[in-house]
Amino acid sequence: MRARGVRTMPENGPGQPAGDGRRGRRRDRRALLLAAAGLALTGSVLAGSLPPGPGHTATGRTGESGQAEHAAHTDDEPVPSAAREECQDGRDPDESYAPARIAGPAVSEIRERGQLVVGIDLNSYLWGYRSPQTGDIVGFDIDLVQAIAEDLLGPRPDIKYLAIPTDQRERAIQDGTVDMVVRTMSITCDRWERVAFSTAYFETGQQLLVPANSPIQGFDDSLDGMRVCRANGSTASKLLDAESHGAQVVGADNHLDCLVRVQLGLADALMTDDALAAGHVAQDPSMRLADEPLTRESYGVAMNLANTDLVSWVNAVLEDYRAPGPDGEPSEWRQSYDRWLARYLYDEETDPPPAPPLPQYRD
Amino acid sequence: MTHPPSAPPASPPAPAVPPAPARPAPAAPPEVPRRRTAFAEGAARLRAAARTEPGRLRIIGAVVAGLLLLLGGVTFAEISARAADADTVRGGSQPLSARAAEIYRSLADANTTAAAGFLAGAQEDPETRQRYERDIDTAAALLAEAAARSSGSAEAQRYIAVLNEALPDYTGLVETARANNRQGMPLGGAYLRYADERMQETMLSAAEALYALETERFQDDLDDARAWPWASMVTGLVVLSVLLWAQRRHYLRTNRVFNQGLLAATAATTVLLVWLVGAHAVARSALTDADENAAQSLSALYGAWTEALKARGDESITLIARGAGSESEDSYRTHMDRLAGEEGRPEGSLLDKAHALADDAEGREPVERAIEATAEWRSRHTDARALELAGEYQDSVNMVIGPEDTTGESFDAVDASLAAAVDHEQAEFTRAANDGHSALGGLRAAAVVLTLLGAVGAVLGIGRRLSEYR
Numbered sequence: 001m002r003a004r005g006v007r008t009m010p011e012n013g014p015g016q017p018a019g020d021g022r023r024g025r026r027r028d029r030r031a032l033l034l035a036a037a038g039l040a041l042t043g044s045v046l047a048g049s050l051p052p053g054p055g056h057t058a059t060g061r062t063g064e065s066g067q068a069e070h071a072a073h074t075d076d077e078p079v080p081s082a083a084r085e086e087c088q089d090g091r092d093p094d095e096s097y098a099p100a101r102i103a104g105p106a107v108s109e110i111r112e113r114g115q116l117v118v119g120i121d122l123n124s125y126l127w128g129y130r131s132p133q134t135g136d137i138v139g140f141d142i143d144l145v146q147a148i149a150e151d152l153l154g155p156r157p158d159i160k161y162l163a164i165p166t167d168q169r170e171r172a173i174q175d176g177t178v179d180m181v182v183r184t185m186s187i188t189c190d191r192w193e194r195v196a197f198s199t200a201y202f203e204t205g206q207q208l209l210v211p212a213n214s215p216i217q218g219f220d221d222s223l224d225g226m227r228v229c230r231a232n233g234s235t236a237s238k239l240l241d242a243e244s245h246g247a248q249v250v251g252a253d254n255h256l257d258c259l260v261r262v263q264l265g266l267a268d269a270l271m272t273d274d275a276l277a278a279g280h281v282a283q284d285p286s287m288r289l290a291d292e293p294l295t296r297e298s299y300g301v302a303m304n305l306a307n308t309d310l311v312s313w314v315n316a317v318l319e320d321y322r323a324p325g326p327d328g329e330p331s332e333w334r335q336s337y338d339r340w341l342a343r344y345l346y347d348e349e350t351d352p353p354p355a356p357p358l359p360q361y362r363d
Numbered sequence: 364m365t366h367p368p369s370a371p372p373a374s375p376p377a378p379a380v381p382p383a384p385a386r387p388a389p390a391a392p393p394e395v396p397r398r399r400t401a402f403a404e405g406a407a408r409l410r411a412a413a414r415t416e417p418g419r420l421r422i423i424g425a426v427v428a429g430l431l432l433l434l435g436g437v438t439f440a441e442i443s444a445r446a447a448d449a450d451t452v453r454g455g456s457q458p459l460s461a462r463a464a465e466i467y468r469s470l471a472d473a474n475t476t477a478a479a480g481f482l483a484g485a486q487e488d489p490e491t492r493q494r495y496e497r498d499i500d501t502a503a504a505l506l507a508e509a510a511a512r513s514s515g516s517a518e519a520q521r522y523i524a525v526l527n528e529a530l531p532d533y534t535g536l537v538e539t540a541r542a543n544n545r546q547g548m549p550l551g552g553a554y555l556r557y558a559d560e561r562m563q564e565t566m567l568s569a570a571e572a573l574y575a576l577e578t579e580r581f582q583d584d585l586d587d588a589r590a591w592p593w594a595s596m597v598t599g600l601v602v603l604s605v606l607l608w609a610q611r612r613h614y615l616r617t618n619r620v621f622n623q624g625l626l627a628a629t630a631a632t633t634v635l636l637v638w639l640v641g642a643h644a645v646a647r648s649a650l651t652d653a654d655e656n657a658a659q660s661l662s663a664l665y666g667a668w669t670e671a672l673k674a675r676g677d678e679s680i681t682l683i684a685r686g687a688g689s690e691s692e693d694s695y696r697t698h699m700d701r702l703a704g705e706e707g708r709p710e711g712s713l714l715d716k717a718h719a720l721a722d723d724a725e726g727r728e729p730v731e732r733a734i735e736a737t738a739e740w741r742s743r744h745t746d747a748r749a750l751e752l753a754g755e756y757q758d759s760v761n762m763v764i765g766p767e768d769t770t771g772e773s774f775d776a777v778d779a780s781l782a783a784a785v786d787h788e789q790a791e792f793t794r795a796a797n798d799g800h801s802a803l804g805g806l807r808a809a810a811v812v813l814t815l816l817g818a819v820g821a822v823l824g825i826g827r828r829l830s831e832y833r
Contacts, residue, residue, distance in 0.1 A: 117754075122549070122685035129549045130685065133485060135757050160754040163685050256553040263539075264557075283548040 084296045087189035094187055094298050095360045096199045097308055099316035104309025107152065110179055116149045116157060119164035119172050119181035123256055125279035126340045127184050137161050141182045143336040144201060144301070144321065148180075151317045166254065167233065170194050173304050180303045180314070184276060186235065187300040196307065197300035198314040199359035201321070201333070204275040205293025206236050211262065211286060216269050218291025223247040229258035229267035236271035239294060259284065273297065278344040298357055315359065322356040331356070416616075417832045423609055424825030428818040430602045431628060435814030438595040438639060439807050446803045448588035449646065453796035456581035457658070459512065461789065463577040464665040466505045466526070467570040471672035472778075473498035474562040477537045478679030479771065481555050482764050484544055499534055506530065509573075516580075522573040529566045533558055552683050559680050563673075571669075578662065585654055588799070589647045592639060595810075599636040606632060606821070613828070624824020631817035635810060642806050649799035657792030660720040664788060667702055667713035667733070668781045674698035675774045678744060682751065682760055692748065699744075703737045717784065726787050733780035740773030 087093055103111065110116055120141060121128040128139040142161075149157035164172050169185060172178045173195045186204075187197045208228070210216045216223060224246030230236035231254045240249050250267045252258045258270035259280050272280070274293055281287050301318075303310050324331045330338070333356045337346075346354050412418030473495055480491040510523045536558035544551030606629045613622050677695035684691055704712035714734050721727040743762065747770055751759035763770050 122756075123552065125549050130756070131547055133547060137756075161756075162752075162754045163756070165689070254553075256550060257557065259550060260553045260557050279549075283543065283550040 085189060087192070091189075091362070092360055093189045093192060093197075094200045094300070094357070095362045096197055096300070096315055097312045098361045099199075099319050099359075100309075100312040101316045102309055102312065104307075106179075106304070106307035106310040107313055110152055110310070114153065114158055115160055116145075116152060116180075117160045117162065117178045118145050118149075119169060119178040119183060120145070120161050121166075121183040122163045123254065124184055124276060125283055126344070127276070127279060128182075140202075140336055140340040141184065143332075143339070145182050147321050147332060148182075148301070148314055148317050151320075152313065166231075169302065173302055176304070179307075179310070180301050182301050184273075184299055185302050186273070186297040188297070191302070194305065195302045196305045196311045197302055198311060199318055199361070200298030200300055200357040201318060202275060202299040203357045204273040204297060204299065206239055206271060206295045206297075207274045207277055207293045208269050208271050208290040209259075209262075209277045209280055209287050210269040210290045212288050214268065214288075214290070216290050219243075219245065219294050220291075221245055223269070226268040227266070229261050229270040231255045231258065231272065234272070235295065235297070236273075240271065255280075259287075262287070274345075275299070275341075278341055282344045315361075318359065322359070417829055420825055420829050423612075424822055424829075427602075427605055427609060427625075427628065427821040427825070430598075430605055431632065431814045431818040431821060434595070434598045434602050434632065434635070435811050435818075437598045438592070438635065438810035438814070441592040441595045442639075442803055442806045442810065445588055445590070445592060445643070445646070446800065446807070448584055449650065449796065449800040449803065452581065452584045452588055452650070452653075453793070453800055456577065456584045457792065457796065459509070460574065460577040460581040461661070462505055462509060463570070463574040464661075466502055466509065467567065467574050468665065468668055468672065469498045469501040469505070470526075470562065470566055470570055471669050471676070473502065474559060474567075475672050475676040475679065477540075478555065478559065478676050478683060479764050481540060481544055481551070482679050482682055482760055495537075499530070502526075503530060516576070519573060519576055522569045522576070525569040526566055526573070529561065529569075533561055533566060536561065549685075552685065555683055556680065559676065567669075567673075574665075581658070582654075585650060585658070589650050591647075592643055595639055596636070599632060599639065602632050602817075603629065603636065609821075617828075622824045622828065624820040624822070624827060626824070627820030628817035628824065631813040631820065635813040635817075638806060638809055642802050646799040646802035649795050649802060653792050653795035653799060656720070656722040657788045657795060660717060660722075660726065660788040661785060661792065663713055663717040663720055664730075664781055664785050667717055668778075668785070670698045670702040670713055671737070671774065671777050671781065674702060675770075678747075678763055678770060681748075682756075682763060685756075695744070699737075699741060703734065703741065706741070709734070721784070721788075722791075726784065726791070729780040729784035729787065733777050733784065736773050736776035736780060740770050740777060743768070743770045743773055 085093055120137065122130050122137065124139065124141075126139055128137065128141045130136070131138050145159060145161075146157075149159045162172070162178055164178065164181060164183065169181045169183060170191065173181055181195075185191075185197075187200060191197070208216065208219055208223075216226060223244070226247045227250050228240060228244070228247040229250040229252055230240055232251045234255070237249075237251070240247070247269075250258075250261060252261060255270065255272040255276055258267065258272070261267040262270050263284065269290070270280075273295075274289060277287075277289055281289070301314050303314065321332045324334075334354065337354050342354065409422070412422065476491055476495040476498060480487045480495060483491065506523055506527050510520070510527065536554055540551045540554035540558060542551070543554060606625060610622060610625050610629070613625065614620060674695050677691045677698060681689075681691040681695065701713060703709055703714050709715045714730065714737060718727060718730045718734065721730055747759045747762035750756075750762060761769070765771070
């Protein structure tokens, strides 16, 4: 079930790395078959009622060419509530500055300092947390920070990690406390007003997480009379404010506190994005994601609006980070994905191979 | 002792003179025929008796003896009540209040220790674990005892029920936190924060209310024990004036200066009165001493102790929250300010109060140590916080729970000094309360014996006069 929730991610990410070719081919065949089935379905059923099924996935898998494919997806997105945000100027919030390694003032300052100061989260399992065994800060976000810092400062870079509360991320960037924030931070038009984002490095969406035996089917009338927990001030809280389907909303300081409440029977479900939900499932395998994601959003590295040179630099790092190695070995992105997330987000049997979202650049 | 030359014949004791029901009789009941005959009969006989000197003497003897017996009874009853109050204070309500404080302290200590142990994670010191378990055991045992003892007040029982119910929930949350933490899951931290929240919001507030309730009752008992025995004192004075009047009358009628029996009765009454006032003054001052020098010190010390525990808990929770917000750091500052006052301004803080209330060097010394250790703790905390804010998380953790030169070390010093101070003041209290209680010791027996002797003396003395008429 949990795999269903993640399916959105690889949809627009076709980068199947070479390597496990045979399995890949087999899946290709199956995917094509399913695609055919999907097309047949499309023929017989009204387009609007087409459920997000295997056919959709198959389409995503066929092409290797980037942006057009991605756009096409957004167009025929079958879950209306999961529409991607579009900014007032008609731009996709995921669009960022073109990649370039030019040492402008911001990059130079970091290099002179010899230290990268990064705002992170220490409470998101798999993303950014402190391993109690080693005491090290680890996770998917942290791998990316390492890659950026190595690119900026050379091998064994000096990185200063600052744990930043959610509501202080933007301020820390604006007042220069940190050079960047890599902290499961969604790119939104609103945030673009105050901070700059790199290209997207992960795709996710809000989703309901419920105990395995829960009668809750998804974001629908099965929520009636249930208690749904969400972090105060989160995207989930906006969603639930707009439409609760008869659910009673329970607030908590953060998404992890919601998991505590569900485990203790003080809430019946929680809503957060599926990337963080993966961390929840990892910590409590008896939880499952219900139905499809309700939104589509991307994580980006947030930086100061003025530091366009740094943004471009990070985008250049991300280009390399997404690209498979010259000898066909998986990309750094994929390696990190496999290390942290694959076990919880990726079902080999049913899912297309995971791939990073494709970068979009401003003209 | 002054006595008016013409003392009115036994004026005030009207309300309580059993052997002389005659007094109100002339005020004749209006229209109850039967009663009237009975009253009238008695009144007539009394009037007849009052016309002859032997009759008068008999009446006087009966009144004096009755008054003396009354004095004995009143004093016995009143002093019994005072002694019982003093005993309740000493053996009941003060220990109940102290135990409520201990429930509060052990719960707060458990919470603080759980947080410190959690911070250490897999490297948790077994001593920390034992301390947590000891705290929980202590709290559970005290709660069971309190449920059985706490003077049956419904309000107290309600708080105890809340605590009894919440305690296993709390320990369950802490264990879940530990288990998750040991598996490397941040969920553990969320559980611990939730456990901390339950502790602060539900349990510590109930324990605080219980402590306030028991302390209020203790203060009430203390006030009761300290109240002057007015009924005994007034009765004693009445008896004395009646005796003096009887002797003056005797002197005027016989020209004999002394009637030995009446004199003995006067002496017995005087001794009893002096004893009563003296013993009570001693008991009262001992109890006042127990209150002002010990109980108030104890209350300030317990207050300081719990603030220290809360500040220490917040310090750990701040690190456990790992940048999830600054509420715990703010809360730390609030508790620290209550404990030691704002930076550089200790006036009015709980430690300052405890120091001012400590009445001897022995009591002041541990409080001074606590003040010193708190200052050290504070400065170390500032350093640890700076490290945390600079991203040196592990160094900050080491500075909070590490073995040397840590805030933990300073906190332990504060904790130990306050424990010593509490022990000292508790001993002071018990000693003073014992003094107060024992001051009333022989008084009850003395009241009975002296008033009986006095009554016998009065009856013999009057009997001697009567025999002159045979």
